[in-house]
Amino acid sequence: MYQYDEIDQTMVEERVAQFRDQVARRLTGEISEDEFKPLRLQNGLYLQLHAYMLRIAIPYGTLSSRQLRGLAQIGCTYDRGWGHFTTRQNLQYNWIKLEDAPAALADLAKVQMHAIQTSGNCIRNTTTDQFAGAAHDEIEDPRVWCEIIRQWSTFHPEFSFLPRKFKIAVTGSPNDRAAVRVHDIGLRMHKNDAGEIGFEVIVGGGLGRTPFIGKTIRDFLPKQDLLSYLEAILRVYNQFGRRDNLFKARIKILVHEIGIETMREKVEAEFAASKHGALKLPQEAIDQIAVQFAPPAFETLSGISAEYANAFRTDFEFGLWARRNTFKHKQPGYSIVTISLKKEGAPPGDASAEQMNAVADIADRYSFGEIRVTHEQNLVLPHVKHSDLPAVFKALKAWDLATPNVGLASDIIACPGLDYCALANARSIPIAQQIALRFKNWERAHDIGELKIKISGCINACGHHHVGHIGILGVDKAGEEFYQITLGGSADDQAALGDLIGPSLNTHDAVDAIDTLVETYLRLRKSSDERFLDTYRRIGIAPFKEAVYVSA
Amino acid sequence: MSLLKHGRLVGEDAFQPVADDAALPASGAVLVTYARWQVEREQLTGRNAPLGILLPNNLDVLDFGAEAERFDLIVLQFPKFSDGRAYSQARLLRERFGYRGELRATGHVLQDQLWHMQRSGFDAFEIPRADAVEAFAKASRTFSHVYQPTGDGRVSVLKQRLAAHNNKNGRSQEAAE
Amino acid sequence: MAKAPKLNSQPQIVTANDLRSGDTVYLTVTGGWTRRIAEAAVVANVEAGAALLAEAEAQAKQNIVVAPYLIPVDASVTPPKPIQYREVLRAEGPSTETRPAA
CATH class of the missing domain: 3.30.70 (Alpha-Beta Plaits)
Structure with missing residues (x-):
């Protein structure tokens, strides 16, 4: 790294x-x-x-032990x-x-870290796929580009006082795990017809008060032009983004108001004037960064590890965890391990210093000293040998870090909410804790399967509620905490914003409603292979609405 | 209020600001608004004295840049330090339109923004404080390196590294020969 | 952030955050600042509230506290209890034991 x-x-x-x-x-x-x-x-x-x-800032979610x-x-x-x-x-x-x-x-x-530009109306920490450099489905390691963007955006003289904050996300895989369509700029790496790798540039996505799915401003951008193009977009935004109303200052509003065609004209004109300038990236400069992201010294492995196969057969808990919390690695014989920071009943995303030290030790021993942070508030050991998985499971379990719930109902995203945040209207952590406890039974949780519940304590949407399969938004109703529920949101390559199910509910009713929604899904799904989101897309909001508001 | 140019205090501003409804003085350098320039181009260029212009910060500089070279002074505005439009205006004037005259920042100009302003091409500053020279000197020393290439001529980190890399390779090749 | 209710002649106190530590603090009757809401100066009319806030704002200008404001409280209980839930959390700390098990 x-x-x-x-x-x-x-x-x-x-x-x-x-x-x-x-x-x-x-x-x-x-x-x-x-x-x-x-x-x-x-x-x-x-x-x-x-x-x-x-x-x-944890640049693009990558940490060393x-x-x-x-x-x-x-x-x-x-x-x-x-x-x-x-x-x-x-x-x-x-x-x-x-x-x-x-x-x-x-x-x-x-330890080569900082807090630079983690707030303010400037270019924030660039985010990416937590499996970058390890995922089997990756076209190219996006961290190279994240680092190039990090350097370019750090103390940028022109873009430190933008109309509003600015977030860039990059994915190097066709399976978008970086939510690039809901960022100010999303960059999706892909191959063009000539077989060259470049970027689809998406602009104007975002959550918050006025959520938008980003629009493609350019289908294919050659790599060497990345910074020139980003600077062109930022320059248009810095000059023409609204500064009269805080709530209308993000680039998504500019794109919405002038339209993507006008936006494209302005950006392309700016790009045409600057593309042969000082920001054009020489291949040697790209290589100098890329070499730092060379893969670690993987062993050449083949066949199925006996330790792994044996543990999978004999240790039920391990099998459950391995099925849920590992992901296919590009290197044969290796897996990517997600460490859940979502033990049911615990505050989502919190880790004690002891747990952090333990993860660092485990990473040193089993994952080349590398750790990743996910936007779903978990940690990742990117490079674990299959044969080491049983030992990693055991080591994690000793620190309460082996909850087998990645992607399940209790793997909830929640912002800090009113327990900490000065902007919040309602608490997020306690409702997340209560909901997670409802799905503590592993049989039920695994039967329900993939279900992304995302909770924000206010309209700023730090908890990404708009793109939760079930989204929960805390609101203030005459001094009391209420929660609005949305259904059908998604942050992946088929990004969608959730639909509001009805009037907001108090804490108790909201937690019950989540249970009711899940029961409705279990009742109406075609088969156990049909995820909550798929069922929702097939049958629509009506049966869910009725279950929550009519039968109640 | 202190006026600084190239880090030094300017005792008296050579440019006299003239209100839109005031008569132009017979001689001497003046500073006029963009609005006045729009309607009195000929009179202003015919005066045969240095000319300064105050640009609104919502002006699309692309519509003005071609005329920039007619001026000896361009003043850009920071109505609030958090309003950063003039940084883009400054870079466009310097880097796209090749403006070489004085580029002055006015308004809410604070010590902690001077670094950005210098890098964007400003060389003169109206700073609302008595110790402006010290504040400016301090701000100029903020960082030893720059990650971005701008028109200020400083070599970006990326180019520094490339040069170091090529030097090293060049040298090792020589040694091999 | 929830909109603060309009204050009239109801019990009210001034709160802020301490500049150096960031701690939640309340203005006392002697013009000092306390971390304990029980020691806050309670007033019960618009004029007294305005005077209390003016005192606090003067101290904000002296870089002792940040962003003082008035909040309504229920003064019939001891210590006085803020009306808004947000302020209850500021007075009592986070509602959830957030230290993860280790």
Whole structure:
């Protein structure tokens, strides 16, 4: 994976020094809160309900074991001994003091990490497929492009004060695990008719108050033009995106208001003027980055590992876990392991410092020291030998990290909600906990099969509720927490926004309603192969609506 | 208010701002609005004195850029520091239209934005503070490297690495020979 | 964020976050700040509320706290209990034991 050179290291250290100076100027009153706020936000520091929250960038969700141990240490030194993995493949600490923030960032820099541009109206951390560099269905490793984008977007002089935040996602696989159609810019790698690999560029997707599925602005962009094209889009957005209304400032509104054709004309004109300029990527420069993402030293393996086959046969729990939490690797004899951070009843995405250290140790022993963070708030060991899977399962289980529920009803995405977040209208974590406990019975959970439940505590949609098979949105009704339910959303290559099922429900009724929806699906599905989403797409909203509102 | 050019304090602004409804002075450098320029092109170019223009920050610079070279000063506005449109205007003027005159930032110009402004092509700043020279000097030292190529002539990190790589390869080839 | 209710002559207190630590704090009768809502100064009319907020805003300008505002409370109980659920959470901390089992 990518290692900082002296230049990258100097840049993050200079950033820490800059922020240390800014904090000092704030504490002496030289700069006001209004002037300081965007500065702290561009270093990931929010002021939440109970404390400052520090959001750490985990570039494209890739971590080394050393970095994960660094995160554990910072959690112990400056926070309360744990961290929260987010839907943007980042990590948040909930109890940071402003006075400590520069020291925490200095510790972070020691493990080649930072919190740069994890908030603010700038280009945020680029996200990608959590299985990048390992997945069997990948055309090319998207992390190379994420790193190229990371460098280009870091401290960008022109695009640090955009109308609103800006998120880019990249997928290198036709099976989109990066939700590229709901980002400000989505990049989908594919082969054109000539057999060259390039990008489909999608623009104007997004969730939040006004959700949109992104539109294709260019079918095929040659690789060497990537940065020129991104700069063209950003330049059009920076000049013409709305700045009069916070809620209409994202690029999706610009694309919607002027139309994709006009947007394309403007971007293509800008691109035509700049494509032969300084941003054109020489192949040698691409190669210099790409070499850092070379695959680890895989063993040449063939046949089925005896240890694996034996454990699968004799250990029921292992079999359950292996079926649910592993994914096909491109290298024969290896698997990708997803570590569920969704033990039923636990806050989704939280990990203690002890758990982080344990995962780092397991990664060192069994996965070339590599860890990934998923946008579904789980962790991944990308390269595990089949023969090691039983040992990995055992090691994870000892730390309560082997819940066999990846992709199932209890693998819920939830934002921090009103328990922490200053923007939230309602809590997300407690309702996620209650719902997950309803699906604790493994037989029922596995019978239900794939079901993505996503919960947001407010319209900003950090919990991606619009694209949940079942989406739950917390609202405030005269001071009381209520929840709206949507059905049929999806964030994959057939992205769709969920449909509102009816009036919002109180906490108790909302949890019951999820059970009712699932029972309705079980009753009406054609076969056990038909997923919840497929059944919904086949029969529509009416039977579900009736089950929740009429029979109740 | 301090006016800085190339990091140094300018005692008195050579350009006299003239309101849209005020008469043009007989001589001397003036700063006029874009609106006035639109209607008084001939009078303004005929004055035979340095000419400055204040551009609205919602102006599409592509509609103006071809005329940029007629001016000795272009002033771009930051009504709020968080309104970053003028960064794009500045880069387009410098890099697309080759504007070489003074490019001045006015409005809510804060120390922590000076780095971005310099990189985008500004060389003059109206800074609402007394210690502007120190603030500017400090801001200029923020980072030792730049990841992006802009018109400021600094070599991007990507190009630095390529050069280092090619040098190394070149040298090792020589050694092999 | 839920819209704050319009305050009139009901019991109210001033809350903010401490600049250095970020902690939830309340303005006391002596013009200091406390982390305990039980020690908050409670007033019960528009003028007194405005005066309390003005005092707090002056302290925000002195870089002691960030973004002070008035919240309605039920003063018939001890300690006073905020009316909005959001403020109950700020006063009492997260409702869920979030430390993961390890």
